Amino acid sequence: MKLSSIAVALATSLSLASAFAQGGPSDPQIAGIVVTANQIDIDAGKLAKSRTKNQEVSKFAQQMITDHTAVNKQAGALAKKLGVTPAASDTSKSLKSGAQKNVANLKGLKGAAFDKAYVDHEVAYHQAVLDAIDKVLIPSAQNAELKDLITKVRPAIAAHLDHAKMIQSSLGKK
Numbered sequence: 415m416k417l418s419s420i421a422v423a424l425a426t427s428l429s430l431a432s433a434f435a436q437g438g439p440s441d442p443q444i445a446g447i448v449v450t451a452n453q454i455d456i457d458a459g460k461l462a463k464s465r466t467k468n469q470e471v472s473k474f475a476q477q478m479i480t481d482h483t484a485v486n487k488q489a490g491a492l493a494k495k496l497g498v499t500p501a502a503s504d505t506s507k508s509l510k511s512g513a514q515k516n517v518a519n520l521k522g523l524k525g526a527a528f529d530k531a532y533v534d535h536e537v538a539y540h541q542a543v544l545d546a547i548d549k550v551l552i553p554s555a556q557n558a559e560l561k562d563l564i565t566k567v568r569p570a571i572a573a574h575l576d577h578a579k580m581i582q583s584s585l586g587k588k
Contacts, residue, residue, distance in 0.1 A: 437554075438550060438553065438554030439503055439505060439550065439551075439554055440501070440554075440556075441496075441498060441555060441556050441557050441560055442498050442499060442500060442501035443501050443502075443503040443505070443506070444551055444554060444555055444560060444564075445489060445492075445493050445498055445499075445500035445501070445560065446500035446501045446502055446503055446506045447503065447505050447506050447509070447546070447551065448485070448486075448489050448500075448551070448563075448564065449486055449489055449490070449500045450506040450509050450510060451509055451543055451546075452482040452483075452485050452486045452489070453482075453486065454509060454510070454512075454513040454539075455478045455482045455536075455539070456478065456479050456482045456483055456486070457513065457517065458475075458478070458513070458516065458517065458520070458532065458535070458536070459475040459476065459477075459478035459479040459482070460475075460479060461517060461520055461521070461532075462474075462475035462478075462520075462528075462529075462532045463475045463476060463479070465520070465524070465528050465532075466528065466529055466532070467525070468526075468529045468585075470581050470584065471529045471532065471533060471581060471585075474533070474536070474577060474578065474581055475532075477574070477577070478536070478574065481570055481574070485567050485570075488563060488567075489563065492559055492560065492563055495559075496557060496559065496560070498557075498560075516535050519531060520532055520535075526585070529585055530582075530585050530586075533578055533581050533582045533585055534582060536574070536578040537575065537578045537579055537582050540571055540572075540574050540575035540578060541575055543571055544568070544571055544572060544575060547564055547568050547571065548568075551564050552564055552565060552568075
């Protein structure tokens with residue numbers, strides 16, 4: 415389970431790195447990546463909420479649903495204001511593909527194995543998203559308001575990573 419989480423995070427990082435090597439994604443593609451990345455975590459959180467019996471995992475999953483829904487609303491409002499339609503890119507397609515594999519893996523698990531796989535993936539995923547924010551999204555964003563939105567949500571993503579790591583260490587002790 416841990417290996418598949420690492421594989422998804424690595425694929426995400428490589429996809430984002432290739433976008434950066436090609437001059438970086440456009441603002442519409444960045445908006446598409448932001449919306450996709452948030453939706454992936456919303457969907458995984460909903461699955462976790464429906465499957466876990468662990469109170470900490472359930473609270474974390476609800477926080478992912480709440481926080482990432484709020485970011486998507488902000489991103490959608492900004493895109494509308496700027497007249498930008500979030501565009502698909504190789505990166506957003508890669509993120510969706512990785513998410514489908516993660517959900518398929520999670521759906522085959524129950525109990526503690528599910529909780530561990532979900533939280534391990536959340537750790538790897540949030541680290542990959544932070545790396546993407548720092549190395550690709552912020553440096554590539556041309557619109558100041560888009561760059562500002564990404565910069566403002568970065569601390570929340572870092573806090574999610576820290577929270578997921580805390581839960582991950584507590585699950586390892588059980």
